[in-house]
Amino acid sequence: MPQDMTRGRILPIILKFTIPLVIGNIFQQFYNMADTIIVGRFLGASALAAVGATSTVSFLMLGFAMGLATGFSVLTSQQFGAGDEDGVKVSVANGILLALLFSALLTAAGLKAVPVLLSLMHTPPDIAADATAYMLVICSGLTASMFYNLFSSFLRSVGNSRAPFFFLAFSSCLNIVLDIWFIVYIGAGVRGAACATVVSQVVSVLLCALYILLRVRVLIPSARHWGLNRAATVHQLRMGIPMALQFAVTAAGTIVMQTAINMFGSVAVAAFTAAWRIQNVLTQGMVAMGQTMAAFCGQNFGSKNIERVRQGVRTAVRIEIIYSAAAGIAAVVLLPWFLRLFFSGSAGIEDLMPWAMIYTVESALFFIPLSLIFIFRNAMQGCSYSFLPLMGGVVEMAARTLCALAGIRLHSYLLSAGCDAAAWITAGTFLLLSYRYMLMKLTAKDAS
Secondary structure (H helix, E strand, O other), rough: OOOOOOOHHHHHHHHHHHHHHHHHHHHHHHHHHHHHHHHHHHHHHHHHHHHOOOOHHHHHHHHHHHHHHHHHHHHHHHHHHHOOOOOOOOOOHHHHHHHHHOOOOOHEEEEEEEHHHHHHHHHHHHHHHHHHHHHHHHOOHHHHHHHHHHHHHHHHHHOOOOHHHOOOOHHHHHHHHHHHHHHHOOOHHHHHHHHHHHHHHHHHHHHHHHHHHHHHHHHHOOOOOOOOOOHHHHHHHHHHHHHHHHHHHHHHHHHHHHHHHHHHOHHHHHHHHHHHHHHHHHHHHHHHHHHHHHHHHHHHOOOOOOOHHHHHHHHHHHHHHHHHHHHHHHHOOOHHHHHHOOOOOHHHHHHHHHHHHHHHHHHHOHHHHHHHHHHHHHHHHHOOOHHHHHHHHHHHHHHHHHHHHHHHHHOOHHHHHHHHHHHHHHHHHHHHHHHHHHHHHHHHHHHH
């Protein structure tokens, strides 16, 4: 059910909203985790490397769609916080129409771009064909990814974080079953893993849409709300496109990083892939807190309560410092056990461990600045500041790219694996300063 986040004690509100998101986001990661674990154990390290080589390209495509969907929902949270139910419905109808348009464009562009990108990234020849086959199926399902993120963002914008969690939990379990069916019983290879992911995302979309129709009346537009509204379109594009570009520029940096990792062969790629997937699961608390700040700050910005925005962000930072330290320790300590989930005993864990451990340690040391990126970026976006978060993505891309180029130039895996850490330090610092600037501007505007 909808939740008003503009009143009441801040810490309980944040925790109540964030915890379902953390669990839901972890289930979402199981889409990719199930692919990599089942692929690694049943098809071998080479097939896992093929799926892993697509990770950054997949992040580029899916991240762009996610950025658009999240941006389209910012107006919804602000209208809900302002108590404008008619404005909420207009924003929902307009967001759906824009999502349909962009889904078609992204799918067409993705299908053409994938082979070119994988070639430019110097994907090892022994895994290139499987990597291309996997990504073409994923790109074909971009519309499902767009609409799951859109409907989930609409629900979060009115304070409902539980329903998306339940839908993701069900779909993630379905994804695992379908992975086994396509890979083990049908023998569809890596293409089957991608098909399982797309089908599961379609189920998520259908469940979200049905729930909204039955339970969340405030998000159901009537006939008079349909049609592109000029003001809503301008606002949603003003927020959605910078968010999408933010994902794109970040993904561009990770593509350069993946290119650097690819230089060290398929064993290094497989080890890096497993470690990267593990990290993604352990950092979902940071992602969830960012999503919470987008909804919390959006509603309170809509109700013109800037001081409550400040207090909410301060509370989120305290929570995330503790979470980041715990996640970093878990990543390093549990890495050997996690790796055995991905590979059978014959895969040579002792050969994979050095590559995976270097990346894990370098990343875990800088989880705190990573958590700050999610908090400050989403807080600013919830307050209709889209340019500074985009510039944060540019800073992140620049740092990751420079580190990757140094790794390529010096043929250093240590530098190549440290790209994420370099990006998080620089972008975290930039976004902290940007957030303080935004608060200064909003406080001065409020005082006048």
